[in-house]
Amino acid sequence: MNPIRPPIGVAIAGLGFGESVHLPALKANPDLQPVALWHPRRERLEKASNQHELIGYSDWSALLTDPKIEAVILATPPGPRFELALEALKAGKHLLLEKPVALHADQVAELQRLAIKQRLSVAVDFEYRAVPLFMQAKRLLDQGIVGTPWLVKLDWLMSSRANASRPWNWYSQSEAGGGVIGALGTHAMDMLHWLCGPTRQVSALLSTSIQTRPDPFSGELRDVSSEDVTLAQLKLGGNERPEIPAQVSLTAIALQGRGCWLEIYGSNGSLLLGSDNQKDYVHGFGLWAAAAGEPLRSISADLDLAFPTTWTDGRIAPVARLQGWWAESMRSGQPMLPGLAEGWASQHVCDKIRDSARSGQRLEIQSTL
Structure with a gap:
């Protein structure tokens, strides 16, 4: 024993x-x-x-x-x-x-x-790697459900920072790790790397739409240095994987934003994974797929991917x-x-997104430590 x-x-x-x-x-x-x-x-x-x-x-x-x-x-x-x-x-x-x-x-x-x-x-x-429908999407992609991927599109349009009266804090400071790249971009890059392969190239545009926020103590307006909109064009794959163009739109200031939606189109079909739930990244997600010439059909996660325990707060189960x-x-x-290799790969691309936005150039990406 x-x-x-x-x-x-x-x-x-x-x-x-x-x-x-x-x-x-x-x-x-x-x-x-x-x-x-x-x-x-x-x-x-x-x-x-x-x-x-x-x-x-x-x-x-x-x-x-x-x-x-x-x-x-x-x-x-x-x-x-x-x-x-x-x-x-x-x-x-x-x-x-x-x-x-x-x-x-x-x-x-x-x-x-x-x-x-x-x-x-x-x-x-x-x-997200621990969420059943995301794990199901990974399983289906590995089985070739879309064939050769031709296009990836990720729209993550949230409203958590859309209220301009929300107080200034560390999130408002780029130098403190604030902004939509740290909040959503790090997840987005890891999601794409896991499902579609590493990033090889990036070009990006950043914007700060709400440029001042009230100090929580004095009420005086303070400058916001962090971005609240990120648009990026990526090239994924390579190293015996097909190169895939990807378009990524991230924001935290989308009033009535439609949430998180990932679309993957390929030679044999399409896969769609998304949710309009602004508060819970487990409850509300759906997964759909379609073979060429057929309508999208809803797909459930396989039983072996289900959570053994769930909570009212859907964040707890994947964590x-x-x-x-x-x-x-x-x-x-x-x-x-x-682990840290995946954390580095995500952060490396996020760093390059900022570099590309500053320089206005398309940048090549080193894919390993």
């Missing part, structure tokens, strides 16, 4: 998405156990740690010396994420990182080198599934997918 293994002790850094999504997901996994929370503001930390009956740390170094903590979920804003991750890896902690992993791809590469040296598992929360993959990686020592 295999001995019963104690659960892996996990700390969560960040009390937004970390508390509302990662924490309930952790509690559902018998291989993982939440043991501590971290937040720099003591008052906010004490409220959460008392509510969840967990140890609270405002000192990052003290958290990293706690032997009960074997792994850390970093769900902070993007700005401090790289330094916190670097220190955690040096302390021997496994990591699950929210995206964007860091502010620049070279920082992701540095984390990858250290993780390999330390033999630590690092997951990146590209949770729980991804946390399960992370636990398995930590237990087995096998590489984590999606």
Whole structure:
């Protein structure tokens, strides 16, 4: 008989998405156990740690010396994420990182080198890879449902930042990792790489439609430096894959925006994956496919892809599934997918999107670390 293994002790850094999504997901996994929370503001930390009956740390170094903590979920804003991750890896902690992993791809590469040296598992929360209909789309594409892909189109038109009176914060600052590229673009690039192959070339246009927002304390208008619209033309594939032109439109300021819609057209048919739900990226998605000359038909996910548990908040189930993959990686020592290699590939393209928009040039893309 295999001995019963104690659960892996996990700390969560960040009390937004970390508390509302990662924490309930952790509690559902018998291989993982939440043991501590971290937040720099003591008052906010004490409220959460008392509510969840967990140890609270405002000192990052003290958290990293706690032997009960074997792994850390970093769900902070993007700005401090790289330094916190670097220190955690040096302390021997496994990591699950929210995206964007860091502010620049070279920082992701540095984390990858250290993780390999330390033999630590690092997951990146590209949770669309864990959503049943997305997994079904991947399965169908691998089976050749569209034949040779000819065109990919991704429209992700959201309204979360459409209210100009929404206060100025880190999201308004490009230098802090704010903007639609970090919020949606990192997911979008990973989605396209996973389903269609790596990015080989990019040309892009960025825009800041709402150029000032009120300071949350003074009410005075402050300049917004982050983009709220991104338009990109990509070339995907190569390396024994067909080259596929792709068009990507991302925004967070689309009033009555139609949500997330991915269309893939090929020599034998078409595949459509989409949802107009602005708040929940599980509830509301549909998948359709059509062979050449036939109408689109709705497709359900195969039974083996269904979630064993669901929550009212649809974000929790895919995060729980991804946390399960992370636990398995930590237990087995096998590489984590999606991990830092995937995080680097996504961030590298996002960096090049910004470079292309600044220079007005079409840029070639290096596809591996």
